[in-house]
Amino acid sequence: MSVxxxxxxxxxxxxxxxxxxxxxxxDQTKWVMGIDLARCxxxxxxxxxxxxxxxxxxxxxxxxVIEEEVGVYPNVRRRFLPRPCMQCENPPCVSxxxxxxxxxxxxxxxxxxxxxxxxxRYCLVACPYxxxxxxxxxxxxxxxxASSQALVGxxxxxxxxxxxxxxxxxxxxxxxxxxxxxxxxxxxHFCLHRLEVGAxxxxxxxxxxxxxxxxxxxxxxxxxxxLLGSPRISRLKEELGTKPAVFYLA
Amino acid sequence: xxxxxxxxxxxxxIAGLGAGSWGLYQRLAFGLQPVAFGSHVxxxxxxxxxxxxxxxxxxxxxxxxxxxxxxLKRFENIxxxxxxxxxxALACEAQFILLDLGTxxxxxxxxxxxxxxxxxxxxxxxxxxxxxxxxxxxxxxxxKSLRPSDRATATRNAAMVRRLSLLSLPVGLLFYxxxxxxxxxxxxxxxxxxxLTPVLFVVAALLSGGALVTLLTYIFRxxxxxxxxxxxxxxxxxxxxxxxxxxxxxxxxxxxxIFIGYKTARTDLLASLDTMxxxxxxxxxxxxxxLFGTITPLLLLASRAKTPKSxxxxxxxxxxxFIAVRYNFIVPDLSIQSLPxxxxxxxxPRLSPDYAPNLMEWLVSIWVVSSGLLMFLLGVRFLPVTxxxxxxxxxx
Numbered sequence: 270m271s272v273x274x275x276x277x278x279x280x281x282x283x284x285x286x287x288x289x290x291x292x293x294x295x296d297q298t299k300w301v302m303g304i305d306l307a308r309c310x311x312x313x314x315x316x317x318x319x320x321x322x323x324x325x326x327x328x329x330x331x332x333x334v335i336e337e338e339v340g341v342y343p344n345v346r347r348r349f350l351p352r353p354c355m356q357c358e359n360p361p362c363v364s365x366x367x368x369x370x371x372x373x374x375x376x377x378x379x380x381x382x383x384x385x386x387x388x389x390r391y392c393l394v395a396c397p398y399x400x401x402x403x404x405x406x407x408x409x410x411x412x413x414x415a416s417s418q419a420l421v422g423x424x425x426x427x428x429x430x431x432x433x434x435x436x437x438x439x440x441x442x443x444x445x446x447x448x449x450x451x452x453x454x455x456x457x458h459f460c461l462h463r464l465e466v467g468a469x470x471x472x473x474x475x476x477x478x479x480x481x482x483x484x485x486x487x488x489x490x491x492x493x494x495x496l497l498g499s500p501r502i503s504r505l506k507e508e509l510g511t512k513p514a515v516f517y518l519a
Numbered sequence: 520x521x522x523x524x525x526x527x528x529x530x531x532x533i534a535g536l537g538a539g540s541w542g543l544y545q546r547l548a549f550g551l552q553p554v555a556f557g558s559h560v561x562x563x564x565x566x567x568x569x570x571x572x573x574x575x576x577x578x579x580x581x582x583x584x585x586x587x588x589x590x591l592k593r594f595e596n597i598x599x600x601x602x603x604x605x606x607x608a609l610a611c612e613a614q615f616i617l618l619d620l621g622t623x624x625x626x627x628x629x630x631x632x633x634x635x636x637x638x639x640x641x642x643x644x645x646x647x648x649x650x651x652x653x654x655x656x657x658x659x660x661x662x663k664s665l666r667p668s669d670r671a672t673a674t675r676n677a678a679m680v681r682r683l684s685l686l687s688l689p690v691g692l693l694f695y696x697x698x699x700x701x702x703x704x705x706x707x708x709x710x711x712x713x714x715l716t717p718v719l720f721v722v723a724a725l726l727s728g729g730a731l732v733t734l735l736t737y738i739f740r741x742x743x744x745x746x747x748x749x750x751x752x753x754x755x756x757x758x759x760x761x762x763x764x765x766x767x768x769x770x771x772x773x774x775x776x777i778f779i780g781y782k783t784a785r786t787d788l789l790a791s792l793d794t795m796x797x798x799x800x801x802x803x804x805x806x807x808x809x810l811f812g813t814i815t816p817l818l819l820l821a822s823r824a825k826t827p828k829s830x831x832x833x834x835x836x837x838x839x840x841f842i843a844v845r846y847n848f849i850v851p852d853l854s855i856q857s858l859p860x861x862x863x864x865x866x867x868p869r870l871s872p873d874y875a876p877n878l879m880e881w882l883v884s885i886w887v888v889s890s891g892l893l894m895f896l897l898g899v900r901f902l903p904v905t906x907x908x909x910x911x912x913x914x915x
Contacts, residue, residue, distance in 0.1 A: 316865065328557060328869025335860040352858060361706060367640035368629040387629050388551070388621015390561035391640055397707030399857045402558035403621060405551045405869060452550055452621030505858070509706050 279479050279492060283469055286484045286491040291467055293488070299377045300459050301486040302473075303496045304351050305518040308480035311336055311349035318475035322460060324435040326445070327407040331400075331457035332472050351481065353472065354379065354400040354457035355505065355513030362392035362401060362456075371454070377514055378459050380438060383449035392454050397509050406451040436462050459483075486514075524738060529896050535889025542882025551621055555877040557869030559862065560853045562619070564876035568884055569615040570845040571727070572608045572891075573698055575838070578728030579605035579654060580691040585761070587684035593754055597736045598680075599665070599904040602658040604732060607898070609651050611891040618883060639701040646694035653690060657683045665903050695724040702848075709788035710780070710795070710852040719772050723844065726765040730837035733758040737831035739899065755827035762834065763820040770813055787855055794851035799873075803843040812840025850874060 290298045311334060319325070319332045335350040360379050363371050370385035371392060393401045410427030434442035439462040442449060460470035468474070473483045484493030496502070501518040545553045556563035579601035586594035617623050634641050657680060664676035699720025702711040737755050780792045795804055816833035819825060854872040856862055862872050876884075898904060 328867040330865040330867075330870065333861065333864035335858060335864045337860050350858075350860075352861070352864070364635075364637045365640065365704075367635055367638040367644070368625070369633045369635040370629075385625070385629060385633060386622065387625045388623075389619075389640060390621070391638070393558055393561045394853065395705050395707065397857055399559060399861055402870070403551075403561060405554070405557070405621075406549070407552060407869070449622075454621075506707075 279482065280469070280474065282492045283473065283482065283484055284467075286488060286493070287464070287467060287469060289490070290485040290488060291464075293485075295465070296375045297487065298485040299487050299514070300356070300464070301377075301484065301493050301497070301514050301516065302353060302356075302459070302470075303482040303493055303502075303516045303518060305480045305482070306348065306350065307518065308478040309334070309349040309351060310478045310480075311347060312477050314475045314477050315351055315472035315481060318471040319457070322435065322463070322471035323437055324431065324433075325455075326404060326431070327409055329402045329404050329455050331402075331455070350517075351472070352398060352400065352505075353459075353515060355398050355511065355515045356457075356459065358512035358514065359510055361395040361397065361509075361511060365391045365395040367391070374461075376461075378461060379456070380458055380461070381454060381456065383438075383442070383453050386449070386453040388452040388454070390454060397506055397511065398513075401454050401456045404450050404453055404455050406446065408445070438462060439465055525896060525900070528892060532889045532892040532896060535885045536893065539882045539884075539886025539889055542879045542884075543886045545879045546618055546883050553877070553879045555880060556874055557867075557871060559856070559870055559872050560850060560874040562849055562853065563874055564846070564880045564884055565615045565619040567842060567845040567849050568887070569612050569619070570698070570849070571842045572611040572615065573695070574724040574727035574841060574845075575731045576605045576608035576612065576650070576728060577691070577695060577724035578608075578730075578732035579603075580687065580695075581725050581729045581761070582732050582758075583657065583684050584688055584691075587681050588688055591757075593750070593757060596750060596754055597732060599658065599661040599902075600735060600739065601732045602654050602661055603898050603902065603904045604735060604895070605654045605728075606651070606658060607891050607895045608728075609647065609654070610894060611887055612647070614887045614890065615884075618887070639697055639704060642697050643694075643701060646690060646697055649690045650687070650694050653683055653687045657687070662902060662904070692721060695721045698724075707857055708791075708852045709785060709855070710776075710791040710848075713776065715772060715776055719769070719776065722765060722769045722772060723841075726762065726769050727838060727841040727844075729758065729762050729765060730834035730841075733762060734831055734834040734838060737827055737834070752827050755830045756825065759820050759825060759830035759833065762830075762837070763817070766813065766817060766820065766837070770817075790855045791852045794854055795847050798851060798854075800847070800850070804847050807840045807843035808847065811836050812843065 313334050316330065316332050316334055320330065323331065325331065332351055332353045335352055337348045337350070339346050339348055356373075356378050358377070360373065363373060363379060367389065368385055368387055370387070371379060371381045374380050388403070390403050393399075393403060408427075409431055410424050413424045413427055432444045432446070434445055436442075437450075438458065445451065460468070460472075463470060469483055473481045482493050482496055484491040486494060486497060488494060496518065497516065499518055502516050503519050504513045504516055554563070582594050582601040583598055585591045586598055617626060620626055630641065630644055636642070660676055660679050660683065664673060664680070696717045699717030702708070702720075703713060703716035706712050733755060736751070736758065777792060777796070780788050795801075816836050819829045819833035819836075822829065854874060856872055862870060
């Protein structure tokens with residue numbers, strides 16, 4: 270009985286694929302994500318990495334991992350389903366926006382203009398995957414004591430993290446509490462700001478089980494293109510005709 | 520009698536504005552942070568109340584259509600009252616929706632700078648504005664026609680009212696239908712995603728709005744009605760018959776929706792219907808909506824011995840209970856998880872499928888309703904919308 274080890278870490282290959290895509294030009298790429306459910310161990314590292322990368326406030330989450338228990342004792346298993354934004358080809362959230370604050374960019378990613386969104390939350394209601402959350406303006410450090418610890422205190426430390434916003438959409442946003450994205454709809458954007466500088470999305474880089482794959486579906490040499498040909502592939506709620514760009518290997 | 524009614528309502532409005540101002544301060548100072556709804560139930564009490572007032576605004580539409588489009592002259596008596604009521608209801612609707620927006624200030628210019636005509640919300644605003652403009656002009660012309668004038672002016676005013684009414688018929692139907700379609704087009708929401716929804720919205724709007732106008736006709740014409748008791752009685756009874764038809768139609772459509780929903784046995788649709796009929800707020804469906812809002816008014820309106828007073832009571836019950844209809848339309852469908860287990864995947868109150876309005880939301884609602892009540896009372900006090908002279912001359 271022989272054990273076969275992968276020739277290289279998938280992350281290394283995906284980085285190589287990403288570099289190739291950037292050379293080709295971002296406008297000619299179609300970003301696609303694949304999630305191998307058999308490899309997901311339910312560690313939630315992707316969720317935490319995403320929250321940290323995008324400095325998401327309380328109640329806002331881009332990539333939760335749904336846990337499900339299946340079977341009857343003693344044949345019981347836990348199943349994990351990471352759920353990023355599906356970046357649908359036919360996104361119901363886009364057509365309902367009354368002020369064109371959300372659209373699909375050339376790379377197939379549904380983006381939001383935080384300075385245009387009026388916060389009506391129609392897109393939240395329209396998304397069949399509940400992939401959008403609203404930023405109600407909550408703070409992690411609200412109610413924390415100013416100086417309960419020896420050095421800077423909890424509030425000061427939390428403020429240092431929270432009040433400096435993340436560079437979502439590669440833009441400098443005002444300090445938290447002083448405008449967008451407070452009051453807006455928010456969602457996963459495949460970490461476009463990381464892709465532009467040659468880094469994979471935070472959820473991909475942090476995946477302990479190497480269960481999340483990412484790349485350009487137009488690149489026939491890429492790992493993601495190989496995976497798209499797998500007979501294990503499926504998409505969530507196919508019947509709705511949304512055509513997600515996130516594939517699951519079941 | 521008139522003074523007592525108006526005084527009581529005026530005191531209620533002032534008390535409501537006083538109490539509600541704390542909630543309004545919270546909303547304006549802290550945005551949506553103090554509200555109880557979250558991302559999985561993103562619309563709550565305020566959107567339900569928007570729909571409630573939407574229905575009430577349809578009262579004028581119904582009455583003026585009956586009077587000036589379908590030629591039922593008796594309804595011309597309450598034309599100005601009905602048209603003014605729609606303006607007040609539209610003002611309340613606008614307040615509820617504005618206060619519900621995460622970035623309220625952008626609504627004032629974003630709809631003009633970057634509108635999306637693929638969104639039914641944009642069309643709602645278009646028809647809302649059209650309704651507001653039409654009824655503002657119609658109210659003005661109706662009030663102007665009450666002043667003594669020569670025959671030529673009276674004929675001109677009457678023709679103008681008829682033209683405005685003819686125009687408001689398609690605009691009104693589109694407005695109320697668009698509000699239904701706004702929900703019906705959401706494929707991921709099982710209860711809403713139904714071709715019947717826009718029809719149900721139009722009927723619901725006519726029913727609740729018609730009930731409100733009938734109730735106001737009874738209250739205000741009763742107060743100023745020494746000369747024409749027979750006219751008032753006949754008007755209330757006729758409106759009662761119209762409402763009976765609408766109530767039967769609405770109940771049939773609603774029953775059909777529930778029946779078909781259960782027969783299809785779609786898991787998500789069943790979950791939604793079960794939440795509405797047997798969930799934590801089942802009392803609002805069975806007791807408030809079915810018992811007080813449907814069965815009791817049906818008995819009162821269908822009775823052969825019905826009087827203007829019993830019709831008014833039926834109307835009061837329909838209007839008062841209609842908020843339960845709107846709440847039961849909005850919240851149960853939203854509280855059903857689109858992906859099972861999502862609520863437990865990342866735990867936070869904003870990501871909970873459970874929703875109950877908090878004190879702040881109620882206080883804001885009280886403020887808006889009180890502002891509407893005050894507007895209405897001031898209108899009744901200073902504008903001749905309930906004048907006994909109405910209906911004395913020929914409008915059309």
